[in-house]
Amino acid sequence: MFDRLKTQPADKILALMAEFRADPRADKIDLGVGVYKDATGLTPVMRAVKAAEKRLWEEETSKTYTGLAGDPAFSAALGALVLGDSVEAERIAAVATPGGTGAVRQGFELVRLASPGATVWVSDPTWPNHLSILAYLGVRMRPYRYFDAESRGVDASAMLSDLAQTQPGDVVLLHGCCHNPTGANLTLPEWQAVADLLARTGALPMIDIAYQGFGDGLDADAAGVRLLAARLPEVLVAASCSKNFGIYRERTGALFALGDPGRRGLTQGTLAFLNRQNYSFPPDHGARLVTMILTDPDLRADWEAELDEVRRGMLTLREALAAELQRRTGSDRFGFLAQHRGMFSRLGATPDQVERLKTEHGIYMVGDSRLNIAGLNAATVPVLARAIVATGI
Ligand code: LMR
Numbered sequence: 148m149f150d151r152l153k154t155q156p157a158d159k160i161l162a163l164m165a166e167f168r169a170d171p172r173a174d175k176i177d178l179g180v181g182v183y184k185d186a187t188g189l190t191p192v193m194r195a196v197k198a199a200e201k202r203l204w205e206e207e208t209s210k211t212y213t214g215l216a217g218d219p220a221f222s223a224a225l226g227a228l229v230l231g232d233s234v235e236a237e238r239i240a241a242v243a244t245p246g247g248t249g250a251v252r253q254g255f256e257l258v259r260l261a262s263p264g265a266t267v268w269v270s271d272p273t274w275p276n277h278l279s280i281l282a283y284l285g286v287r288m289r290p291y292r293y294f295d296a297e298s299r300g301v302d303a304s305a306m307l308s309d310l311a312q313t314q315p316g317d318v319v320l321l322h323g324c325c326h327n328p329t330g331a332n333l334t335l336p337e338w339q340a341v342a343d344l345l346a347r348t349g350a351l352p353m354i355d356i357a358y359q360g361f362g363d364g365l366d367a368d369a370a371g372v373r374l375l376a377a378r379l380p381e382v383l384v385a386a387s388c389s390k391n392f393g394i395y396r397e398r399t400g401a402l403f404a405l406g407d408p409g410r411r412g413l414t415q416g417t418l419a420f421l422n423r424q425n426y427s428f429p430p431d432h433g434a435r436l437v438t439m440i441l442t443d444p445d446l447r448a449d450w451e452a453e454l455d456e457v458r459r460g461m462l463t464l465r466e467a468l469a470a471e472l473q474r475r476t477g478s479d480r481f482g483f484l485a486q487h488r489g490m491f492s493r494l495g496a497t498p499d500q501v502e503r504l505k506t507e508h509g510i511y512m513v514g515d516s517r518l519n520i521a522g523l524n525a526a527t528v529p530v531l532a533r534a535i536v537a538t539g540i
Contacts, residue, residue, distance in 0.1 A: 159275060160513055167511045175509035176531065178522040181327065181490050183361075183390060183457060186524040193393045195450035199436040199443075207435075212428050215419040217243025217401070221434040224441040225401050229323075229356060229386045231366065233373035237408035240415040242422050243429035245398035247357045247387025248276065253402045254353050254383045255284055256421050257414075262316045268309075268350070269320050270294075272493075272515065274327045277320060277355070291319070294329045299483035299495060301326075303337045307344055315349035318383070321375075323356030324368035325489020328517035332362065332488055338371035342378040353383035360391040360454045361461065362488035381406045388437050390490070391454055397433030457521075461490065464523045471532040481535075490521050496540045508534040 163179040182190050222241035244250040258265050270293035281288045292305035326332050354372050362368045376382050388399040404414045440446045465485050472481035484492050496516035504510040512518040
């Protein structure tokens with residue numbers, strides 16, 4: 148039977164990760180996969196996570212199953228982190244999922260059950276795995292214009308004009324903050340305009356928020372999500388703890404479905420059903436750590452402090468790279484690097500130039516010229532700037 152299998156397309160980001168690992172050059176620089184690295188190139192376990200793990204090891208008396216939706220304390224704690232007080236608890240159905248990708252997948256599955264002919268509108272560009280999962284599930288998708296290749300900012304009027312074509316039953320996939328892959332984000336008035344538009348067309352927003360705390364801060368990064376949650380009757384939110392808690396491999400995330408309180412039980416039951424069909428119980432270890440950190444004032448303060456150091460570190464690198472490129476080119480055309488937020492920026496290089504950065508300079512970035520700012524440090528910023536100029540970008 149297995150001889151009938153067809154080779155599946157490799158995920159470009161993960162393929163690049165493998166290629167980087169196999170490269171023997173000592174001075175290679177990894178700006179590929181979206182993983183935070185400190186100045187020494189390490190992806191550290193955060194202090195609060197270490198402390199929570201120690202406490203959990205001491206206190207945990209059983210590893211019997213949780214509920215199908217995961218531990219309600221986790222959904223409540225993460226829900227509060229993401230949604231703040233924008234929405235009443237009776238409107239929130241929630242399930243724990245294996246990471247943010249699990250939440251995205253369950254969100255699409257919920258849409259497919261509720262609205263089989265739905266079109267999911269995706270930003271052009273978006274995280275490639277969004278497209279891959281939608282295609283795999285057979286869900287129809289349509290791109291909406293988002294990134295302005297010239298300014299490297301958001302083309303909000305083009306976006307709004309495309310989204311004006313959405314209809315009830317459609318879903319609009321948005322990035323809550325730190326847009327992946329471009330780094331260009333909606334301003335609050337633009338979020339407001341999106342909310343007004345969707346209130347008119349009746350399409351349902353699904354917000355993927357995987358980098359809360361990596362842009363302008365925990366609350367600022369969730370402002371768009373909260374605005375939509377407060378304004379619109381139904382909203383899906385896929386949240387990841389991989390990056391902001393640094394617990395990538397623990398697979399920790401949740402899907403929130405906000406809607407009418409009278410239908411909450413039905414939605415909650417459907418989400419639990421989807422968990423059961425796909426993997427039964429969601430992973431619990433990371434969820435328990437997150438719950439402990441968010442509900443213990445000392446752990447939370449330490450986590451927020453460390454997350455803020457991480458965020459500021461990336462901002463400093465952005466500013467340093469923009470300044471270095473300004474110095475070397477005598478122009479402001481890379482100023483967008485300091486304006487973008489989160490781990491990523493789309494540099495605007497051609498695939499050929501990206502290839503040359505890799506082969507000639509040992510600098511790895513995704514083929515669309517997405518670079519992971521957190522892969523840099525003070526010493527490699529000038530190396531990258533020199534290579535960008537030498538490659539004619
Ligand atoms: C990325 O975009 O690099 C991250 O979200 C990691 C992944 O799974 O692709």
